[in-house]
Amino acid sequence: MDIYNIVSFFGIFIFTGLAWLISEDRKSINWKVVKWGLALQLIFALIIFVFPAGTTIFLFLNKLITVMLDSANEGAEFLFGPLALSPGQKGSYGFILAFQAFPSIIFFSACLSLLYYFNIMQKVIKVFAFLFTRLMKVSGAESFVAASNIFVGVESALTVKPYLKKFTRSEFCTILTAGMATVSSNVLAIYVFALNKQFPNIGAHLISASLLSAPAALIMSKILVPETENPVTADKSIDPCFKKEKSIIAVIIKASQTGLKMIAGISALLIAVLGLVSLVDSTLFFLGTKFNTLSGFSGSWSLKGLAGYIFFPFALITGIPVSEAYQVAKLIGGRLIVTEVAAYQDLAVMIDNGMLSTRSIVVTTYALCGFAHLASLAVFTGGISSLVPERINTISSAGVKSLLAATLACLMTACIAGTFFGKTSLLFNI
Numbered sequence: 001m002d003i004y005n006i007v008s009f010f011g012i013f014i015f016t017g018l019a020w021l022i023s024e025d026r027k028s029i030n031w032k033v034v035k036w037g038l039a040l041q042l043i044f045a046l047i048i049f050v051f052p053a054g055t056t057i058f059l060f061l062n063k064l065i066t067v068m069l070d071s072a073n074e075g076a077e078f079l080f081g082p083l084a085l086s087p088g089q090k091g092s093y094g095f096i097l098a099f100q101a102f103p104s105i106i107f108f109s110a111c112l113s114l115l116y117y118f119n120i121m122q123k124v125i126k127v128f129a130f131l132f133t134r135l136m137k138v139s140g141a142e143s144f145v146a147a148s149n150i151f152v153g154v155e156s157a158l159t160v161k162p163y164l165k166k167f168t169r170s171e172f173c174t175i176l177t178a179g180m181a182t183v184s185s186n187v188l189a190i191y192v193f194a195l196n197k198q199f200p201n202i203g204a205h206l207i208s209a210s211l212l213s214a215p216a217a218l219i220m221s222k223i224l225v226p227e228t229e230n231p232v233t234a235d236k237s238i239d240p241c242f243k244k245e246k247s248i249i250a251v252i253i254k255a256s257q258t259g260l261k262m263i264a265g266i267s268a269l270l271i272a273v274l275g276l277v278s279l280v281d282s283t284l285f286f287l288g289t290k291f292n293t294l295s296g297f298s299g300s301w302s303l304k305g306l307a308g309y310i311f312f313p314f315a316l317i318t319g320i321p322v323s324e325a326y327q328v329a330k331l332i333g334g335r336l337i338v339t340e341v342a343a344y345q346d347l348a349v350m351i352d353n354g355m356l357s358t359r360s361i362v363v364t365t366y367a368l369c370g371f372a373h374l375a376s377l378a379v380f381t382g383g384i385s386s387l388v389p390e391r392i393n394t395i396s397s398a399g400v401k402s403l404l405a406a407t408l409a410c411l412m413t414a415c416i417a418g419t420f421f422g423k424t425s426l427l428f429n430i
Helices: 003-021 031-050 052-084 103-117 120-136 140-148 154-166 169-181 185-195 202-224 248-295 303-317 322-352 358-368 374-387 389-420
Strands: none
Touching: 003 031, 003 202, 003 303, 003 389, 031 052, 031 120, 031 202, 031 389, 052 103, 052 185, 052 202, 103 120, 103 185, 103 248, 120 140, 120 202, 140 154, 140 169, 140 202, 154 169, 154 374, 154 389, 169 202, 169 374, 169 389, 185 202, 185 248, 185 322, 202 358, 202 389, 248 303, 248 322, 248 374, 303 322, 303 389, 322 358, 322 374, 358 389, 374 389
């Protein structure tokens, strides 16, 4: 253990304290959520990073994801030919996100839906939901959504649809936070594809990041928006509302169509967001150049550059070395603006250029592993509001707080990874 491990460890409590400072109602905070949430994170981290059996399991999962990506590429190469060939393969045109990474979403959606069809995923989710309900004393419905978000995205709200009409504001904040603090398994494939060559064990770390972020999301949401009402499913374990397809073929067809819709949504989002960011950056560059000339200031005038200054102290708190903190801060702040897909691609470029140490790469991977950005806030609030339009005012009022809670949850997860970072674990080999 070195000084940066210690910094990361104390960072866990600094981010918790920051959440307490901006809490809506400090007197109503359920400290059992905080205590058991931190305990579960540390236990999960010990299993993942320290215990040989846990490390072996996650290395196996990493290999499994790699095999699944290779399988997904078979279908993509059949459809798109050389456009789908990864960089380095004979005849490849280089990395093309749409033809090489996006097709994996369809394949992973089908695989995940098959796990639901055979009732495997429901059983796994119920285990985590039971732990959250019994230990952290949060309602059964929000526990189930938080557990579901380890594996799926906004669609997790459908599993508790019958209860949404009577959700409290704190419960809505929790399910929004859980959705934005984690990543769904089908989208996770994009990040693995983008970083697999630079970081061979990236799959294992992304799975562990999503797992660790679930209790972190509960902690941060319940500190920022404490429960002051009486949830209908308090202290109760619930059965999910899940519609099972009649055949495996129907499952594959529906999952493929869902994956295709997700690709269209992500593509449209990236085109719109990155285009708008470029427009704003051009304006900032023009105004910033004038300001630099008059003032002698030599700062970076772009949204990412400004985000780097804002998130610089947060990067330091996670245990990033001072010399690399600004670069990492630009990634973390940039994720808030341009989505995690673009942020992970920028991380891959930084790794290729040798700009970051192994420690910074690992910690940043965890900090970025979540849908905590402005576009997702619209997606999640809009998606859940469509299920219960009569509660739209309550949902929207919890939206900004949930984005803040999700960002803090991702940073807390990064601190957990930074605390346990050490070259003795095989997971940290790059």
